[in-house]
Amino acid sequence: MVMTTHEEKMRTVRFRVAATPHIVLNSEICRNQCSVHACVYVCPANLFVPLDDGGILFNYEQCFECGTCYIACNQEGAIDWSYPDGGYGVTFRES
Amino acid sequence: MRIAVCLKYVPDPSTIEVDPLTGMIDAGRALYMMNPADESALELALRLRPPSGTVTVFSVGPVEADHLLQDALAAGADAAVRVWDDSLNNTKPIVTTILLAAALRVQQLPDLVLCGGHSVDRGSGTVPALLAEYLDWPVVTDVTQFELQSGRMRVQRRLARGARAEGEVTLPAILGLETGLVHLRQASLPNLMRAKHLLITRYGLEELDLSPQDLHFPAMTLHEVMPPRPRARVMFTPDSTKSASERVAQIMSAGVSGKAGKILDSGTPEQQADAILTFLLEQGFLETRA
Amino acid sequence: MTAPPAKEQFDVIIVGAGPAGSAAALLSARAGLKVMLLERGEYPGAKNVSGAVFYGSAILNELIPNWWEHAPVERHICRRDIAFMSPTTSVALDFHCVGDGYGTAPYNGFTVLRPKFDRWLAAQAEAAGAFVLTSAVVDDVLRENGRIVGVRVRREQGEIYGNVVIACDGVNSFLAKKAGLQRTFHPHELSLGVKEVVGLDPAIIQDRFRLNDNDGIAFEYLGAITEDVHGGAFLYTNRDSLSLGVIGQISSLVERRKRPYELLERFKAHPAVAPLVRGSKLREYSAHLIPESGWAMKPKLYTDGMLVAGDAAGFCLAAGLYLEGMNYAMQSGLAAAETAIAACARGNFSARTLAAYQKHLKQRHVSTDFRAYRHAPSFVNGPRLQNLYPEMVACGMEQLFRVDGAPKRKILPLAYRMARQFEMKPGQLFRDAYQVARAYLW
Numbered sequence: 001m002v003m004t005t006h007e008e009k010m011r012t013v014r015f016r017v018a019a020t021p022h023i024v025l026n027s028e029i030c031r032n033q034c035s036v037h038a039c040v041y042v043c044p045a046n047l048f049v050p051l052d053d054g055g056i057l058f059n060y061e062q063c064f065e066c067g068t069c070y071i072a073c074n075q076e077g078a079i080d081w082s083y084p085d086g087g088y089g090v091t092f093r094e095s
Numbered sequence: 096m097r098i099a100v101c102l103k104y105v106p107d108p109s110t111i112e113v114d115p116l117t118g119m120i121d122a123g124r125a126l127y128m129m130n131p132a133d134e135s136a137l138e139l140a141l142r143l144r145p146p147s148g149t150v151t152v153f154s155v156g157p158v159e160a161d162h163l164l165q166d167a168l169a170a171g172a173d174a175a176v177r178v179w180d181d182s183l184n185n186t187k188p189i190v191t192t193i194l195l196a197a198a199l200r201v202q203q204l205p206d207l208v209l210c211g212g213h214s215v216d217r218g219s220g221t222v223p224a225l226l227a228e229y230l231d232w233p234v235v236t237d238v239t240q241f242e243l244q245s246g247r248m249r250v251q252r253r254l255a256r257g258a259r260a261e262g263e264v265t266l267p268a269i270l271g272l273e274t275g276l277v278h279l280r281q282a283s284l285p286n287l288m289r290a291k292h293l294l295i296t297r298y299g300l301e302e303l304d305l306s307p308q309d310l311h312f313p314a315m316t317l318h319e320v321m322p323p324r325p326r327a328r329v330m331f332t333p334d335s336t337k338s339a340s341e342r343v344a345q346i347m348s349a350g351v352s353g354k355a356g357k358i359l360d361s362g363t364p365e366q367q368a369d370a371i372l373t374f375l376l377e378q379g380f381l382e383t384r385a
Numbered sequence: 386m387t388a389p390p391a392k393e394q395f396d397v398i399i400v401g402a403g404p405a406g407s408a409a410a411l412l413s414a415r416a417g418l419k420v421m422l423l424e425r426g427e428y429p430g431a432k433n434v435s436g437a438v439f440y441g442s443a444i445l446n447e448l449i450p451n452w453w454e455h456a457p458v459e460r461h462i463c464r465r466d467i468a469f470m471s472p473t474t475s476v477a478l479d480f481h482c483v484g485d486g487y488g489t490a491p492y493n494g495f496t497v498l499r500p501k502f503d504r505w506l507a508a509q510a511e512a513a514g515a516f517v518l519t520s521a522v523v524d525d526v527l528r529e530n531g532r533i534v535g536v537r538v539r540r541e542q543g544e545i546y547g548n549v550v551i552a553c554d555g556v557n558s559f560l561a562k563k564a565g566l567q568r569t570f571h572p573h574e575l576s577l578g579v580k581e582v583v584g585l586d587p588a589i590i591q592d593r594f595r596l597n598d599n600d601g602i603a604f605e606y607l608g609a610i611t612e613d614v615h616g617g618a619f620l621y622t623n624r625d626s627l628s629l630g631v632i633g634q635i636s637s638l639v640e641r642r643k644r645p646y647e648l649l650e651r652f653k654a655h656p657a658v659a660p661l662v663r664g665s666k667l668r669e670y671s672a673h674l675i676p677e678s679g680w681a682m683k684p685k686l687y688t689d690g691m692l693v694a695g696d697a698a699g700f701c702l703a704a705g706l707y708l709e710g711m712n713y714a715m716q717s718g719l720a721a722a723e724t725a726i727a728a729c730a731r732g733n734f735s736a737r738t739l740a741a742y743q744k745h746l747k748q749r750h751v752s753t754d755f756r757a758y759r760h761a762p763s764f765v766n767g768p769r770l771q772n773l774y775p776e777m778v779a780c781g782m783e784q785l786f787r788v789d790g791a792p793k794r795k796i797l798p799l800a801y802r803m804a805r806q807f808e809m810k811p812g813q814l815f816r817d818a819y820q821v822a823r824a825y826l827w
Contacts, residue, residue, distance in 0.1 A: 002583070002653060002662050006646050009581070009670035014110050014126055016427070019278065038639040044579045044646060044672035064672045065432060067557040068577045071570055071674070072639050082559075085281065085539060087427045087520030093110070093124060094498045094582045094626070095434045095671035124668075283541035288518060 006046055018088035021060035029078040030056040038072040064090050096148040097205040098140045103130040104160040105216045129163050132211025132274040140209050141171050149173040153198055155191045161295055169282035169290035176296045188221045190310045196229035197303035212271040223271030233264050236271035395421045397725045398536055398547035400523045400560055402429035402507040404711045405695025405718035406553035410510035412722035420515040425522035430503030434673035436619055438603050440494040441712030456505050459496040459623035460601025463487040470608040471779035475657040496601050496621045525563050533690035548734050549725040550691040556674045558697035567684035572636035574678040579645040580630030583665035587625045608775025610652050614643050615771045618652045634766055677703040680759035687739040692721040704761035713751055720745035761824040777807050
């Protein structure tokens, strides 16, 4: 199993899911002011899903907490980014 | 009121990886956590604790389980007890129970013992009931809610098919709780810091006045662990001796033929029993005739 | 439970238990300071990802003699490759040394698995007397009269007070930003690394890479491996696994609309890489940001009551020839600790006192290295080095070695032909040559 799908990759990572999301999207901005939707492409965990209405759906549960999305996001304020509560979120075992 | 909570340090199911060839778990890859049902039990114990009461947490496990007890202390437990002896290499429910019962006695028996009903690793769900046997206390399992009313515990139990049962039990008693009732609270920073310095009481067999013989239960012996081997699936093929229309009908029914039951209403009871046995052998439910 | 003691005061509060934070905590604790080391993961290293080759063996050896005998290390690096790739060709510079300092103690570098190595290092700090607190995420600094006097942990009663705060909270450093020391970043300043650890039998690793016992390799790739995305790729050997990954500049990933994990798959499928990873099995996938711009994104490093070290300070040298972070993280952490120790001795924690950090960084060759190679990152991430030159070199070598009955060309005419084929203008070539020279030669 050298070549792996994204789902197979994500299955090897352990997440302890916090009760509340640590990243919040302002979907209004995504819908009305952003045509690039860079987050959809760059997120290594593929957590940003474009919606029919031009908005973005975000799933925080499998987040690597890397910060790529808010760096790539060209619209100020569309992504409110922080870390999950202490002890929650991703836990790497070997990387 | 003194409350005891039994906690188990279990591997997070999402980190358990089984080698497909040997069927063994890759121990180096597993990460451990507090058993979710036990987490509920601890949180409910902390909520139930009156101002003058105490919550003591107990765990049977090696030194790594101190992490678990430290988390419990940080969340607000008053004391923690870890039971282990290096001669132990497994934690069969019965062994766990004997150790827990002994530790509870040494610590002076509490008024209430809360347990998670099932662990996510072994999941036999037997410890609350076994504990009741060893302490000679009443036990209520599958508890979804409980409330203290003038010295008696009102409990709600989950029954099959969504039904609920309500009842009462007098203290001292043991409750086995369902998973996922509540989550453990987030510890405050001072509590988190203090928990690192709080001492965890450690009991070995000697302190519990037990000998290895007391834990020796030959009733169940593990001989071998094997990976599951699914039975080869039989593909449906229509009967070639049948006519085309019959074969098409067979295919259309996707191999499902009506359940042709057979009612055994003749013969002696011995003959009927023999027929059942033959049926079970033919269908592969039994491997050999006893 | 009794009420917590009011306003417990630490000498040093270190935020982040990576190599910078743990090294700072170790040194400060050994100096007798009261040290708090805060980590947001459930254990130190739980959130940490890098290649991961640790080139700071000699640095750590000063703190913990023969540290590799105790620490969870994988293999020591005695072979390094830098390969220029076209879709079908690879031209590599291959360095192999089993001699002094590479194949023998104190060794030049080790591959490590960060969750294991970082956890071990934090445990050394704890053993030296530092208070290591995990599951504690820090959201902000605490100020009194304009001076930073502590940090706020996201928990009830989460204030912790200390004389010096050392922010080692990584590339996304919230502390450096909250303290007003760091600006927001541009997508071209940071790169995203995606990585896999794939399991492979140690005997196969040794055969496949021609290694003795615990020898290891570090391969780095430039060019077509990331297609038209600016970046590179790496492949390192661990004891019974390989660490491999692709690095892509964020602005470039956005521009080309490339998904990083798809680039990773293409890397593994490249004809020069596929035989190296054959038969391996995925063990873990991960991702992390890399502060690739180094010197250009360095924050202000100190203020009243606070210092910044490690990735938080941009101390990551991504200069083509070098891909080093952990060693500079450790050095800067140690420099910060030295500054804090001196400040505690004087009882003065003003920006003026903490300015000595610059002197310590210089003594530990951090600032000098980054200054010396300050031009390299922008050149390495430039479009021509990324796409054009690797392809040109690969194509040129391919023609140089080709025997097809046509007359052999000497190198200069061949180079001239290559330059014309790839539409290189002489002026551009000279400018780039000057860039290389400025970045690496003097």
